Amino acid sequence: MLGYLTKRLASAVPVIIGVTLLVFLMLHMVPGDPAEQMLGEMAVDKTAVANLRQQMGLNDPLAVQYGHFLGNILHGNLGTSMLAHRSVMDMIGKVLPSTFYLTLAGLGVAIVLGTLLGIAAAVRQNTWLDTSSMVLALLGVSMPSFWLGLLLVFTFSLRLGWFPATGSGGWERMVMPAFTLGFGAAAVIARLVRASMLEILRLDFIRVARAKGLSEHRVIYRHALKNALIPVLTMVGLEFGRLLGGTVVIETVFARPGIGRLIVDSILKKDFQVVQGAVLLSAVFYVAINLLVDMSYALIDPRIRYQ
Amino acid sequence: MRRRIVGSLLTAAVALSVTACGGGNSTGDSAQGASGAPQQGGKLIVGMQYEPVTLDPHVTGQANGIRIILNMCDSLVYADDKGQVQPWLAESWEANPEGTAYTFHLKKDVKFSDGTPFNAQAVKFSWDRIMDPKTASQSAISALRPYKESQVVDDSTLKVTLSEPSAIWLKNLGAATTAPVSPAAVQKLGDQFGRSPVCVGPFKLKEWKEKESVTLVRNPDYNSPSPAFGQKGAPVLDEVTWKFIPENQVRFSTLETGETNAIEDVPAPFVANVKADPQKYTLLNVPYPGSPRQYMINTKQFPTDDIAVRQAILYGVNTKAIIKTLYADAFPDGNGPMGAATWGASKGIFRELYPQGADKANAVLDQAGWKPGPGGIRVKDGKRLEIVVNVMSDVPEYGELGQLLQAQLRDVGMDLKLKSLSRSPWYASNAKGDYNITGMGLWSTDPDMLKSLYRTDGSVFTWSHFTNPDYDKLVDEGARTSDPTKRLEIYKQAQEIVMKEALVLPIYDQVNLLATQSNIKGIFFDANAYPHFYATYYVKK
Numbered sequence: 090m091l092g093y094l095t096k097r098l099a100s101a102v103p104v105i106i107g108v109t110l111l112v113f114l115m116l117h118m119v120p121g122d123p124a125e126q127m128l129g130e131m132a133v134d135k136t137a138v139a140n141l142r143q144q145m146g147l148n149d150p151l152a153v154q155y156g157h158f159l160g161n162i163l164h165g166n167l168g169t170s171m172l173a174h175r176s177v178m179d180m181i182g183k184v185l186p187s188t189f190y191l192t193l194a195g196l197g198v199a200i201v202l203g204t205l206l207g208i209a210a211a212v213r214q215n216t217w218l219d220t221s222s223m224v225l226a227l228l229g230v231s232m233p234s235f236w237l238g239l240l241l242v243f244t245f246s247l248r249l250g251w252f253p254a255t256g257s258g259g260w261e262r263m264v265m266p267a268f269t270l271g272f273g274a275a276a277v278i279a280r281l282v283r284a285s286m287l288e289i290l291r292l293d294f295i296r297v298a299r300a301k302g303l304s305e306h307r308v309i310y311r312h313a314l315k316n317a318l319i320p321v322l323t324m325v326g327l328e329f330g331r332l333l334g335g336t337v338v339i340e341t342v343f344a345r346p347g348i349g350r351l352i353v354d355s356i357l358k359k360d361f362q363v364v365q366g367a368v369l370l371s372a373v374f375y376v377a378i379n380l381l382v383d384m385s386y387a388l389i390d391p392r393i394r395y396q
Numbered sequence: 397m398r399r400r401i402v403g404s405l406l407t408a409a410v411a412l413s414v415t416a417c418g419g420g421n422s423t424g425d426s427a428q429g430a431s432g433a434p435q436q437g438g439k440l441i442v443g444m445q446y447e448p449v450t451l452d453p454h455v456t457g458q459a460n461g462i463r464i465i466l467n468m469c470d471s472l473v474y475a476d477d478k479g480q481v482q483p484w485l486a487e488s489w490e491a492n493p494e495g496t497a498y499t500f501h502l503k504k505d506v507k508f509s510d511g512t513p514f515n516a517q518a519v520k521f522s523w524d525r526i527m528d529p530k531t532a533s534q535s536a537i538s539a540l541r542p543y544k545e546s547q548v549v550d551d552s553t554l555k556v557t558l559s560e561p562s563a564i565w566l567k568n569l570g571a572a573t574t575a576p577v578s579p580a581a582v583q584k585l586g587d588q589f590g591r592s593p594v595c596v597g598p599f600k601l602k603e604w605k606e607k608e609s610v611t612l613v614r615n616p617d618y619n620s621p622s623p624a625f626g627q628k629g630a631p632v633l634d635e636v637t638w639k640f641i642p643e644n645q646v647r648f649s650t651l652e653t654g655e656t657n658a659i660e661d662v663p664a665p666f667v668a669n670v671k672a673d674p675q676k677y678t679l680l681n682v683p684y685p686g687s688p689r690q691y692m693i694n695t696k697q698f699p700t701d702d703i704a705v706r707q708a709i710l711y712g713v714n715t716k717a718i719i720k721t722l723y724a725d726a727f728p729d730g731n732g733p734m735g736a737a738t739w740g741a742s743k744g745i746f747r748e749l750y751p752q753g754a755d756k757a758n759a760v761l762d763q764a765g766w767k768p769g770p771g772g773i774r775v776k777d778g779k780r781l782e783i784v785v786n787v788m789s790d791v792p793e794y795g796e797l798g799q800l801l802q803a804q805l806r807d808v809g810m811d812l813k814l815k816s817l818s819r820s821p822w823y824a825s826n827a828k829g830d831y832n833i834t835g836m837g838l839w840s841t842d843p844d845m846l847k848s849l850y851r852t853d854g855s856v857f858t859w860s861h862f863t864n865p866d867y868d869k870l871v872d873e874g875a876r877t878s879d880p881t882k883r884l885e886i887y888k889q890a891q892e893i894v895m896k897e898a899l900v901l902p903i904y905d906q907v908n909l910l911a912t913q914s915n916i917k918g919i920f921f922d923a924n925a926y927p928h929f930y931a932t933y934y935v936k937k
Contacts, residue, residue, distance in 0.1 A: 172449040174532065174587050183606035239645055247649050254649050255641050257608060344641040346607035353642075354447065354607070359819075 097383065101376050108372040112365050113158050117151070141171075167366035172358055177366035181348060185370075187257050188336050188347035191270060194263050195332045195339075198271025199278055200325065204314075206275065207282025212309060214287060222279060229276025234335055238269040238342035255344035266343045270335050274328040281324055285317035319386065326382030330375040434933045439635040440916070442929075443647045443659035447607055447640040450590035453573050454526045457534025459839075462572050463660070463926050464610055464638055468509070469575035469595035472500065472519070473566060474622050475841060475923040479739030479880065481566050484622040485514070485576065485596060495561035495878075502552045506620045508578035509600035516554040520546045522576040523556075536573035541565075563875050564844050570923070596620055598631040598930040611637040625920055625931050632918075632933040651677070651911060658912040658919075660927075664723040670911045680910045681726075682925040683737030686839040687849065688730035688902040691785075691801075692859035693833050695899065699781055700832040704764030705810075706898035709783075709833070710750040712757035712808040718800050719904050722793075726909060730902025733846060733894040737905070737925070740843040740887045746902050749895050757808040766809065774809035782811045786834035788822045794835050797903065826859045834859050837906055841923045843887040847871035850894055860899040867893050 124141040141147075146154055161168065167177040210222040245265060246254040252261050289295065290313055298308045337349035348367050355363035448461030453469050456462060472486040483489075486500045506514040523543055526536045542559040549555055558565060568574070581594035592601045598621065599612035618630045639656060641647040644663035650656040662670060662679070670679045699705045719727055728736065732745035750756075761774055761781075769775030773782075785801065787794045795816070802812040817825055826834050838845060838857065848855035851871050852863045867890065874886040894900060908925040915935050920928040 170449070174450065174455065174590065180606070187607075235643075239643075242646055242649050246653050246655075250653065253655050254646055254653060255639060255655060340607075342643050342646060344608070344639065344643070344646060346605065350607050350642075357446075358449065360449070 094384070097380055101380060104376055105373060108369060108376075109159060109162060110155070112369045112372075113155050115365065115368070116361050162369070167369070168362040170355075170360050170363050172360045173363075177363050180351065180363060181367055181370055184346045184348055184351050187345060188333075188340070188349060191263070191266055191336055191339065191345065191347060192329070192332050194267035195270030195274070195335070196325070196329060198267050199274035199328060199332070202271065202275035203278025204282050204321070206279035208286060208309065208314065210279065210283040211286035211290065219283075223283070226276035226279045229272045229279075232273070234269050234273060235338050235342050237272060238265070238339060241265045241269060242342075257345045262343075262345075266339050266345060269342070270332055270339045273335070274332060277328060278321055278324060281321055282317060285320055286313055289313045289316050322382060322386065326379045329378045329382075333371055333375060433936050434632070434917070435936060436632060436933075437634045438632075438934045439637065440633050440658065440929060440932060441637045441639060441656045443641045443650050443656035444638045445640070445642055445644075445647065445661050447610075451593050451601070451604070451610070452590035453575050453577065453593065453595065454522070454531055454533050454536045455590055456536075456573065459926075462535075464612070465575070465593070465595075466572035466922070466926055467599050467612055467636060467929055468593060468597040468601065469572050469577070470597050470620055470622070471572060471575050472502075472569045474570045474624060475567055476624065477923070479567075479841070479923075481570065482622070482624070484570075485620060489566075491566075495563070496558045498556045498558075498566070499549070500554045500556065502554065503620055504552050506596055507617060508581070508594050508596055509615045509617075510578050510581050510594045511617075512578050512580045513551075514576065514596050515551040516548045517551070518579050519554050519576045520548055521579040521582075523574070525577075525582065526574065533573075536571070539568040539571045539574050561876070563878050564842050567842060599636060602635065607640065609637050609639045611635055621930060624922075625928070627931045631930045633929060636929045636932075651913070654913075657916060658910060660908075660910055662726075662909040662911045664726040664909075666911075667724055667726040667909060674914065676914055678912050678914050678916070680908075680912065680919065680921070680927075682908045682910070682921045682927075683728070683735055684839055684906040684908055684925045685738040685841045685923065686735055686845065686906065687733065687837055687900075688735050688905045689727075689835070689837040690730060690903055691833040691835050691901040692849070692857075693899055693901060694829055694831060694859065694861050695897070696829055696861040697784075697832055699776075699779070700783065702764060703898060704760050704766070705781070705783075707750065708757040708760045708808060709805065709810070709901055710746070710898050711752065711760065712754055712805050712810070713801060713901060713903075714752055714804055715903050716752070717804070718797065721800060722796055723904065727904035727907050730904050732902060733849070733891045733900055734843060735905040738843065738845075739841065740884050742888055742891045745891055745895050750898075754808050761809065768809055771811075772806070772809060773811045780811060781809055782813060783832040784813050784815055784830075786822055786825055786831040787814050787816045788819060788835070789816045790819045797835060823856075827856065829859075829861045833901065839906075839924065843883070843890070844871075844875055846887060846890045846894065847875055850890075850899055862897065862899050864893070864897075 124138050124145060124147060146157060149157075165178065167181070169176055170180060173180065206222045206226060210219040213219050242254045242265065245251045252265050256262050295308060295313055298312050336347055337353055339345070340347040340350040341353055348371060352364055352367045355361075355367070444460055444463070446460055448456065448458050448464060450456050451461060451465055453465045456465065470485050472484060473481050474484050476482050485503055485506065487503050489498055489500045491498050500519070502514070502516060502519065508514055508518070523540060523546060525531055526533050526540050527543060542562055542565065544557045544559040546557070547555040575595050578594040582589050585592060591604055594600070598615055598618045600615045602611045602613040604610045613635050614631050614633065616630050621627060639650070641650060644666070647659050648663060648666045648669070651659045667679065670677045693700050693706050693709065695701055695706070715729055719725055719729065730746055732742055734741040736743055764776075766774040766776045766781055769780065773780050775781065783805070785798050787798045789795070795814070798812070798814045802814065805812055815831065825831055836857065836859065838849065849857055850860060850862050851858065851868050854871070870886055870890050870893070874883055874890065877883050877886065908921070908927075910919070910927055912919065916932060917935055918931040918933050920931055922928060
């Protein structure tokens, strides 16, 4: 197990380096001079542009600039916001917990809702329950989340007054954003669970379990579900990344603090240092989560051994 | 969306001339105030679209930042509704005849909100801080120029030297961006000062929740409001919170649900909803001083180097239809080179000279020798009447406007080509002048903006690329003259030249749209049309 962990950790290193390279190049792929982009209308002042280029080290060769960039990252320094004059680390640190909770809550919604819908559809295959579950799943996959978010605000804030539309803190402000975020992933998981369950419910060991006289409840939840969950778990790992990306939209719609909102605001203001830092950290989380998911296979399926 | 365009040009506007408190627009009072008794205390929650980057008045270059800051930071002077400079934290001042040296006499017994004394040393410290390149001031530095240095005579007297005379320097001191800050707080907080600024003002910072809200709390010791507020002592409200809600629909919804008590930048499509329910809401629409949202017409590039083409554009564009289609009639018609609310604006000059009508546009073009050609596009000397429009792709509004112009001007035989450019190349192209028309808007409280926009090398915004020695002489004189009557006459002539030469196509006058619940009164709008909540209160319904 330990050996596998080391190997997996080592294999994550090239991924992270690739990410740093992309994030670094992002600044240079923006059309036009980065310094001019940042200065906006003030870029007409050529001395200001020259000063900023100097300050940002843009006159150095690309490789040297990348070296500095990597060195800073290793020291935990993601740079300073050009506009706010604050450390990017500090800015991210202030909003990260909020995004983390939102993603977890969204994932919770996705897993619980997805699994329940999937099981219902599989167990009652070809009934109205199956059809409506899958129609719901289709909606979830195809509905843009900002639209779902606006619909929820309209219905549950404006018409019914159940939940506040904006802000963070307290479960009542979490319900709508988490549901909006998790709904799309729930749909994916539901379809997967259904397919996986249908396959497993036809296998011999289920027939044996039923023949032993076990209750249907026990057959489904203890025997079938546990086996059906392996592919789902992989999907959850992938979906986590999608959810993390989805917070960009959700945080903007529901006016929640978070790393997605920070990225959007910073892009609008051309505060590239902040965009770089936030994207880099998000990528690192994504890699870390996938690692955790791989590790957790063993907990669910003892047949999987790490070498 | 509108805010972003305006916001993108804010720095420019401030660079020209920004004065903070003044004006005379106040809600409540007379008519509305009578409906209920004022309540002491209460909390006001205002929905604002975007979170400001910093609340350091000396650093910020953003309108949304300044809107919060001016509720915490008093200035030395303010501009009243006649555009005249009035005393605020400075009780009085003298200037030398050349206008290069000022002596300020400051109010005594005034304290910063951290309890440290407000004095001449603090003003000197603040202004030197603005000029210090390390501060990286984005707007205050433009307002303070041509400030050179200052000398503390005693605690309440400050002598200031300018590097050259300026008729608008004193007025610029009304900008909240040049407000004095507490030197003790700057030293203590360092680069965190922008997160919790300390000024002299009715409110002080209580909490800034990152990407969520900023809350100011009542300063009980406040004793220095400007006379314009018509109120003395500490503010009525206990707290004012700005919540940052980027999504237009959601921001409007929070006003309906009561999560906010007021929202800034009411999206145009919702203006009708607010107006429809006066029992519940009050719509405050206060025109911004400065230019309308407008298109500058390039006089140096074919075919707009032909005045007939420029005039035909002005006749041919149906601005009323544009305002109806894109903005649900929320904005008034473009006034002229300056919005109608700007001091010194010649009211209605645009449509007086150029009544809208395709027939008039066609007549001008026919007369100038532009004959209808293939596909309905006019031709002269074998060249098609093609107009290149620079469109800033970062701002969707410019694209929508461009398409409407394209459709409208096709009817008079012009072929508009929309050239989409991202922000930086857009500025570069405007400076270079390889286009025919380009959209913009500028905030400014002083007609000196006419110099910045149309004088030869007047600023970086002379996108009509107009050169006329008589005009240059006129606006230079305006900048030197301090007598308001003379200035009015000068700028009247300047506006006439701009319109007769057809240098600009005004689309609509920019308006600050603020919606509140109807039981909120006493919001004061300054000369910049920015709201102050010092004298704001709730009435019992």
